Amino acid sequence: MNALLKIFRHALNDEDNRLLMASSPVIFLHIACIGLFFTGFSWVAVVTLLLTFSFRVFALTAGFHRYFSHRSFKTSRAFQFVLAWVGTSSAQLGPMWWAANHRHHHQYSDQDEDVHSPVAQSAFWSHIGWVLCRAHRSIKYERIRDLCKFPELHFIDRFHVLPVLSLMCALYITGATLNFFFPGLGTSGIQLLMWGFFLSTVLVYHVTFCVNSVTHIVGTKRFATEDESRNNFWVALLTFGEGWHNNHHRYPLSARQGMYWWELDITYSLLRLLERMGLVWDLKVFPKSIYDEAASQPLGNQV
Numbered sequence: 001m002n003a004l005l006k007i008f009r010h011a012l013n014d015e016d017n018r019l020l021m022a023s024s025p026v027i028f029l030h031i032a033c034i035g036l037f038f039t040g041f042s043w044v045a046v047v048t049l050l051l052t053f054s055f056r057v058f059a060l061t062a063g064f065h066r067y068f069s070h071r072s073f074k075t076s077r078a079f080q081f082v083l084a085w086v087g088t089s090s091a092q093l094g095p096m097w098w099a100a101n102h103r104h105h106h107q108y109s110d111q112d113e114d115v116h117s118p119v120a121q122s123a124f125w126s127h128i129g130w131v132l133c134r135a136h137r138s139i140k141y142e143r144i145r146d147l148c149k150f151p152e153l154h155f156i157d158r159f160h161v162l163p164v165l166s167l168m169c170a171l172y173i174t175g176a177t178l179n180f181f182f183p184g185l186g187t188s189g190i191q192l193l194m195w196g197f198f199l200s201t202v203l204v205y206h207v208t209f210c211v212n213s214v215t216h217i218v219g220t221k222r223f224a225t226e227d228e229s230r231n232n233f234w235v236a237l238l239t240f241g242e243g244w245h246n247n248h249h250r251y252p253l254s255a256r257q258g259m260y261w262w263e264l265d266i267t268y269s270l271l272r273l274l275e276r277m278g279l280v281w282d283l284k285v286f287p288k289s290i291y292d293e294a295a296s297q298p299l300g301n302q303v
């Protein structure tokens with residue numbers, strides 16, 4: 001409760017923040033989920049939820065995080081655009097904004113400068129508070145010089161609402177079309193919008209946010225990093241592999257975050273599949289020296 005009061009006190013100190021919070025899409029999306037109670041259930045809606053959740057989590061973990069933030073593999077300009085577009089449809093702003101803040105997080109992990117540290121600030125702040133704060137809305141271009149040369153990324157970051165609206169329109173049209181031709185499916189445009197966009201986006205928010213909050217609080221610490229990053233199986237499961245956060249903080253350049261086969265990393269498995277299809281290449285992994293270091297740590301190769 002204290003954490004909640006602290007974030008609101010901090011946010012309400014600034015007039016811009018007051019306006020931002022009142023109009024924040026993050027808050028609006030949570031409230032809009034009430035619509036689920038009025039639009040009914042169908043199996044088409046459940047499948048749509050699973051698909052929109054999975055594709056966007058993958059675009060965030062493989063695209064925004066492992067590719068744009070850490071350059072841990074290479075891809076074509078066309079597939080880079082696809083990752084940027086699908087990731088941005090998660091309503092977490094664009095890849096340049098995301099990568100700049102994330103690189104900042106790695107440089108100042110759990111220090112006062114860290115924008116979302118549960119150690120330096122609070123669990124609530126690290127999970128969602130910082131997202132609502134206007135102070136963190138600008139793009140720190142000096143941190144993403146390598147991305148600045150792509151005009152299409154500037155376009156997506158500037159018009160980040162376009163991928164979001166495109167997804168919303170596609171869902172509505174699909175639902176309305178199915179309702180027209182196959183009324184027995186029990187779906188509709190507004191139902192698919194509710195399940196495939198509003199509920200799905202809120203779930204994507206919280207699993208993504210758990211990497212910033214939970215994996216800096218709960219879990220095991222294989223490496224003696226200077227931050228409080230942790231390995232957490234449950235977050236790894238929900239985020240397709242991002243929960244191996246202590247491994248990741250020890251060696252952020254790796255496209256793989258689970259170090260062993262039993263450290264489930266769905267994103268890495270999918271990246272290997274895309275590699276076979278020729279869509280990505282030059283995946284970086286943990287070097288032998290990191291495995292040797294892991295073996296010499298108290299927690300060794302245990303989860």
Ligand SMILES: [Zn+2]
Nearest residue numbers: 105109229245
């Ligand atoms: Zn971290």
Ligand SMILES: [Zn+2]
Nearest residue numbers: 069102248252
């Ligand atoms: Zn990272």
